[in-house]
Amino acid sequence: MLNILHQFPLAAVHDEIPLAAFLGLSLAMFALGSLGVLIRKNPVVVFMCIELMLNAVNLSFLSFASYPTASVAARDPFASAMAGQSMVICVMAIAAAEVAVGLGIIMAIFRYRNQVDVDDMNTMRG
Amino acid sequence: MTLNQVAFIILAVIALLGAIGVVFLKSPVRSALSLVINFITLGMVYFMLGNQMLGIAQIVVYAGAIMVLFLFVIMILRSQHPEEDTSLWKDRRFVFGLLGGALVVALIYNFVIQPTQSIYGAEFDRSYGSPQAIGQTFFTQYVYPFEIISVLLLLGVVGSIMLAKRKF
Numbered sequence: 220m221l222n223i224l225h226q227f228p229l230a231a232v233h234d235e236i237p238l239a240a241f242l243g244l245s246l247a248m249f250a251l252g253s254l255g256v257l258i259r260k261n262p263v264v265v266f267m268c269i270e271l272m273l274n275a276v277n278l279s280f281l282s283f284a285s286y287p288t289a290s291v292a293a294r295d296p297f298a299s300a301m302a303g304q305s306m307v308i309c310v311m312a313i314a315a316a317e318v319a320v321g322l323g324i325i326m327a328i329f330r331y332r333n334q335v336d337v338d339d340m341n342t343m344r345g
Numbered sequence: 346m347t348l349n350q351v352a353f354i355i356l357a358v359i360a361l362l363g364a365i366g367v368v369f370l371k372s373p374v375r376s377a378l379s380l381v382i383n384f385i386t387l388g389m390v391y392f393m394l395g396n397q398m399l400g401i402a403q404i405v406v407y408a409g410a411i412m413v414l415f416l417f418v419i420m421i422l423r424s425q426h427p428e429e430d431t432s433l434w435k436d437r438r439f440v441f442g443l444l445g446g447a448l449v450v451a452l453i454y455n456f457v458i459q460p461t462q463s464i465y466g467a468e469f470d471r472s473y474g475s476p477q478a479i480g481q482t483f484f485t486q487y488v489y490p491f492e493i494i495s496v497l498l499l500l501g502v503v504g505s506i507m508l509a510k511r512k513f
Contacts, residue, residue, distance in 0.1 A: 232393055233466025235349045239458045241394070244357045246453055248364050248383075250446060255368035257442060263419055264373050267380050270411065271364055274387055277403075285394045285473075286466040300473040301482040305490065307399055308479070311406055312494045316501030318411050322418045323508035329422055 233286060241282035249275035262325050262337050266318065273314050277307045353393065360386040373419045377412060384408040396474035 248271055255268030284303020287296035328340065363386060366379030384407040391400035472478060483491045 231347075232349050232353075232395070235347050235465075236353050237462055238464040238466070239462040240353060240357070241390070242461060243458055244360065244390070246450065246458065247361055250450060251361075251364040251368050254442075254446065258439070259368070261373055263415060263422065264367070264376050267367055267376055267415065270380065270407070271367055271383065274384065274407070278387060278390065281391060281394055281396055281399065285396065286464060296470070297473060297478075301478065301486070304396060304399055304474065304479055305482060305487045308402070308483075309490060309494060311402060312498055315406065315411060316497050318414055319501045319505040320508070322414055323505040325418065326421070327508050327511070 238282060238286045242279055245275045245279040245282070248272075248278070260336055260338060262340075263322070265337060266321055266325075270314060270318070273310055277310055280307050280310070349393075353390075356386050356389050356393070360390070374416070377415050377419060380415075381408050381412050384412070394474075395471055398474055398476045398479050 252268045252271035252275060255271065256265055259265050259268065280303045284300045287299050360383050363379045363381075363383030367376045367383065370376050370379060385404060388400045388403040388408070391397075391403055
C-alpha cells in the first residue's frame with residue numbers, strides 16, 4: 220500500500236500529463252455549461268450552469284499557472300503561479316456575490332409573480 | 346500508462362459525468378447534487394495540480410457554501426415548478442446551435458489544445474500553492490484587488506438583504 224502511495228509524487232504530474240489534458244477538461248465543462256444556459260428553463264439551473272462555466276475558467280487559469288513553461292512569465296514561475304491563483308480567488312468571490320444577489324432576485328420575482336420561468340420573464344422588454 | 350494518468354482520467358470522467366448531469370437531469374435537486382460531485386472532483390484536480398489552498402477553498406466555498414444556498418432556493422421554489430423537458434433533439438434551432446458549438450470547439454481545439462499538447466511542466470514547487478504563499482501575495486503584491494474583493498462581497502451582502510426585505 221505504501222509502495223503505491225509512493226508512486227504519486229506531485230512533481231511527476233506535470234511530467235506525465237500534458238497541459239492540453241487539463242485544458243480539454245476545461246473546454247468540455249465550459250461547453251456543457253453554455254449548453255445548459257441555453258436549453259434550461261429553470262433559472263436556478265441556469266445559475267448552476269453559469270457556476271459550471273466559471274469553474275471551467277478557474278481550471279484553465281490554474282493549469283496555465285502551474286505549467287510555468289507555457290506562460291509568458293516562464294522566467295519567474297512564482298509570479299506566474301501567484302497571478303493565476305489570485306485570479307481564481309477573485310473569480311470565487313465574484314461567483315459567491317453573484318449567486319447571493321442572483322438567487323435574491325429569483326426569490327423576489329417568485330414572490331411578485333408566483334412562478335419562475337425564464338421564457339416568461341419579459342417585463343423589461345423595451 | 347502511469348498512475349498519475351489513470352488518476353487524472355478517472356477524475357476527468359467523474360467531473361464530466363457530473364457536468365452532464367447538471368445539464369440533462371430533469372429535477373433541479375439532482376442537478377444540484379451532480380454539481381456537487383463536479384465541484385469536489387474539480388477540487389481533487391486542483392490538488393493534483395499542486396494548488397492545495399485553492400483545492401480546499403473549492404470544496405469549502407463551492408461544494409459547501411454556494412450549494413447550500415442553491416438547495417435552499419430549490420427547496421423554497423420546488424413545489425411551484427414542474428419538471429421540465431430537456432429533450433430538445435427534435436428542435437431545429439438546437440441542431441443549428443449544436444453545429445455552431447461544434448465549430449467553436451473545433452476552433453479552440455485547433456488553436457489552443459493542439460499547440461499545448463506537447464507542453465509538459467518543469468518542476469512545480471509544491472509551496473507555491475500553500476496558504477502561506479497566497480496570503481503573503483495577497484497582503485503585498487495584490488493588496489488592491491484584495492480590497493476590491495472585500496468591497497464587492499460587502500455590496501453582495503447589502504444587496505441581497507435589500508432584495509430580501511423589500512416589499513413589492
